[in-house]
Amino acid sequence: MTNGPVLIELEDQAAPEVADAAPVPELHAPAPSGQAMQVAARLAARKPSRLTRWFWALVGMFLSAAVSMAAWDFATGMVARNQYLGWAVTAIGGAALLLALLIILKELAGLARLKRVDGLKARADTAAQSREMGQARDIVDELLRFYRGREDLAWGRDSLAKQRNDVLDADALMTLAESELMLPLDQAAQREVEAAARQVAAVTALVPLALADVVAALTSNICMIRRIAEIYGGRSGTLGSWRLFRAVMTHLVATGAVAAGDDLIGTIAGGGALAKLSRRFGEGLVNGALTARVGVAAMEVCRPLPFGAGRRPSVAGLVKRALTGLFSKES
Secondary structure, eight states, X not given: OOOOOXXXXXXXXXXXXXXXXXXXXXXXXXXXXXXXXXHHHXXXXXXXXXXXXXXXXXXXXXXXXXXXXXXXXXXXXXXXXXXXXXXXXXXXXXXXXXXXXXXXXXXXXXXXXXXXXXXXHHHHHHHHHHTOHHHHHHHHHHHHHHTTTOGXXXXXXXXXXXXXXXXXXXXXXXXXXXXXXXXXXXXHHHHHHHHHHHHHHHHHHHOOSTTHHHHHHHHHHHHHHHXXXXXXTOOOOHHHHHHHHHHHHHHHHHHTTTTOOHHHHHHHTHHHHHHHSOHHHHHHHHHHHHHHHHHHHHHHHHOSSOOOTTTSOOHHHHHHHHHTTTSOTTO
């Protein structure tokens, strides 16, 4: 009897399908880098040249004059044709102009409010460095006046007003003001950061349209910074929100923080879990993490008091709470 190959036929087993085969791993694919957030940051931080600013200023003046003259000619022509209809159109135009003036005044008030927060923050930094009791008490008085209309801080204001005279150290007084007034605002701001990080990550991972992730990153981050400013009392309008967004992005681009996402990736997913995700989901993870980093920077910019020791929120902690439920580590 000779030994030879044996053919075993399994008639009951179905033939394998190509669709059931495991996907081929992308061995040479570049690691996710958060391209959408990097593009959004560069767009926001890019400062136009002086010639470009002059050009758009002249174009704006020309268009304003042209629209004004066209509206005037239209209104006078309507009055010449039909007096009652013409005056009605003129009244509508006047009402629209009045609303435009109110919007401009609201924007100016928002910018003034932001400047007040910036001034308060600068004086608080000086008081923290000098450790003088008089300056610390002045900062506390200004904080109480600044937040006197906030119902959500009524308990903190009363507690601070009762305890402030018992504190005889400048650092302790600043710490007391931070714990009584800033702590609930910090918690609300962190919730906004987590929500924005989830939104940016989900859009990047699930929407395959070109530039959709960049638009989502821009709009989500601008809205997040605006809400953070409102939480801390900034009340920024459209121009104020863009000003804050540019200031935050310029700082992050200058320090290289937007381009560094590897440390945040390792905190959330690690090498093994991230390898199981598609590249699109990896980009969503990085974009969400960088959005959280932008949110923490926005808190530092909009907060009237500087963060005390151990008070600054951890970017890794925010990213974990925001994205762990969205991108499961077991997937």
